[in-house]
Amino acid sequence: MKDLARLRTLIKEPVELVLNQQIQMELVSSSKYLAMAGWCDRNGYDYSAGFFYKQSEEERKHAMKIFHYLCDQGGTAYTPEVPAVPQEFDTLRSVFENVLDQEIAVTDSINRVIGVCRREGDYATEELMKWYVKEQVEEEYIARRCLELIDQIPADQIYYLDKKLASVTYDQNPFENE
Known part of the structure; x- marks a missing residue:
């Protein structure tokens, strides 16, 4: 029979709690993005819907x-x-305002997880969360850049931004070389 002492959890309770909260935060984000995709589909923003x-x-x-x-x-x-989550939005701009608000909230949540990891001396989980920090820098940048473009593009040419979003991949930012 295995030594039960070796089967103990490696995660302290406060870290487990914030990680479970982060799981919920990520799934809420997923649900919000799905609602945004549906709105874009219904309103003719095909590439934004795909994004x-x-x-x-x-x-x-x-x-x-x-x-x-x-x-x-x-x-x-x-x-x-x-x-x-909300299913309707007023404009494509309001969709991206919601995106930015959500990504800022996710960043704050990730920072909270790292703070708990440091307080609890959980270096392994902190190392995991560094990947999320890097990811959030990119996510917030894309949301801000889309809002900047929406403000610069005449209303009758907003589909430029829609088409640009078709080129977004997980490893390449579509706005890097502008």
């Missing part, structure tokens, strides 16, 4: 990465409730 469908899936992967990590470290990962 938001990809973003929704990416956020789900972020949640699953933390979920698996928690399980692998002997912690308990909970399947969170995801509250209803």
Whole structure:
């Protein structure tokens, strides 16, 4: 029989709690992006819809990465409730305002996780979360850049931005070489 002392969790309770909160945050983001994709589809922004469908899936992967990590470290990962999210937006600009607000909230949440990791001396989890910090810099930049472009593009040419979003990939920023 295995030594039960060796099966103990490697995650301290405060870290487990904030990681479960982060899982929920990532899944709420996924749900919001899915709602934005639907709105874009209904309103003729086909490329933006594709961008938001990809973003929704990416956020789900972020949640699953933390979920698996928690399980692998002997912690308990909970399947969170995801509250209803808005389905309607006034304009494409309001969609991206919501994106930026959500990404800032995610960044704040990730920073909170790292703060707890440091307080608890959990260097392994802090190392995991560094990947999320880098990811958030890119996510916020893209949202801000889209808002800047929306403000610069005449209303009758807003589909330029829509088309530009078709080139977004997880490893390349479409606005890097502008």
